[in-house]
Amino acid sequence: MSNENTKKLDILSAFNFRHATKVFNGTKKISDEDFTFILETGRLSPSSVGYEPWKFLVVQNKEFREKLREVSWGAQGQLPTASHFVVILARTDVRYDSEYVQQLQKHVKHMPDDLLEQLKPRYRSFQEEDQHLFESDRALFDWASKQTYIALGNMMTAAAQIGIDSCPIEGFSYDKVNEILEKEGLLENGKLAVSAMVAFGYRAEDPTRPKTRRTMEDVVQWIN
Numbered sequence: 001m002s003n004e005n006t007k008k009l010d011i012l013s014a015f016n017f018r019h020a021t022k023v024f025n026g027t028k029k030i031s032d033e034d035f036t037f038i039l040e041t042g043r044l045s046p047s048s049v050g051y052e053p054w055k056f057l058v059v060q061n062k063e064f065r066e067k068l069r070e071v072s073w074g075a076q077g078q079l080p081t082a083s084h085f086v087v088i089l090a091r092t093d094v095r096y097d098s099e100y101v102q103q104l105q106k107h108v109k110h111m112p113d114d115l116l117e118q119l120k121p122r123y124r125s126f127q128e129e130d131q132h133l134f135e136s137d138r139a140l141f142d143w144a145s146k147q148t149y150i151a152l153g154n155m156m157t158a159a160a161q162i163g164i165d166s167c168p169i170e171g172f173s174y175d176k177v178n179e180i181l182e183k184e185g186l187l188e189n190g191k192l193a194v195s196a197m198v199a200f201g202y203r204a205e206d207p208t209r210p211k212t213r214r215t216m217e218d219v220v221q222w223i224n
Contacts, residue, residue, distance in 0.1 A: 074171015
């Protein structure tokens, strides 16, 4: 079997291995090296127009986790047992002309000033006219939040490929989680807000039901 086919089988095996782990083995911890690798796949993830509108809070403090558990009905089993628990934040200041975007493009992307000025009308048109992102603050935040799910998926897939379990979590009170994070000074004065959560670790037991998905014919339509 070719190396390419072996890689394909390994990747599909990881997708079949992964499941939404509800309870982890609380005595088994992910190594620093492995978790840094998982975070790196999130950091290197693509985002729309390269804005990287995310921040990953790795919550290891037990008292902090308990505060989150009280307002996160979907993380009751994961928060006390996960080796690592990540709160994924999305940026609220991702307008084309915001200070964050300008600093990112100039100092991270190393775009020259004349190119930045040329791109502004294009990015304004993309956000305002193509995507209708200026209709409300929530519309702009939701666009940023969608980008964080790319990083979320990549981190979970990368974890599965090295035998580490995960569970994405949306079952929480958006307002109450933001309130907790704001009190801790973690939202940069409103420039960040919670998007999703994800737990990582090693399963306490194997799933009792086989993985089920709709067929390829149900989810794919070719237009030739």
